[in-house]
Amino acid sequence: MQGTAFRFFATATVFVVFGMAWGIHMSATGDHLHAPAHAHLNLLGWVTMALFGVYYHLVPSAGTSRLALIHYAVATLGVLLITPGIVMAIDGTGEALAKAGSVLSILSMLIFLWTVISTRSKTA
Numbered sequence: 001m002q003g004t005a006f007r008f009f010a011t012a013t014v015f016v017v018f019g020m021a022w023g024i025h026m027s028a029t030g031d032h033l034h035a036p037a038h039a040h041l042n043l044l045g046w047v048t049m050a051l052f053g054v055y056y057h058l059v060p061s062a063g064t065s066r067l068a069l070i071h072y073a074v075a076t077l078g079v080l081l082i083t084p085g086i087v088m089a090i091d092g093t094g095e096a097l098a099k100a101g102s103v104l105s106i107l108s109m110l111i112f113l114w115t116v117i118s119t120r121s122k123t124a
Helices: 003-029 035-058 060-064 066-091 096-118
Strands: none
Touching: 003 035, 003 060, 003 066, 035 060, 035 066, 035 096, 060 066, 066 096
């Protein structure tokens, strides 16, 4: 695994390590107030990013474009903003980061949709 696929998979693995540590911390303290943010970190950060990496690994030509690098940046920034943004929204200190992260996350998925559709002929 290399290039875009590796970037996505390596970043996903970093996110899941933080997500797991956060889950252990919540369990140890009995404080599950921020569980929605923890869930988003694991689902967007680990599952979604890893699936992006798998696709780029299976369709290497999709990962060679400038759009693939933009996709990686948008997806990563989305996770990095939405996770603390959800914590802030739960704590009542603002929703701006959660909103920005949400917009970037759906934009990332739209980029991926375009990537899948536009590389369809290359996968058959």
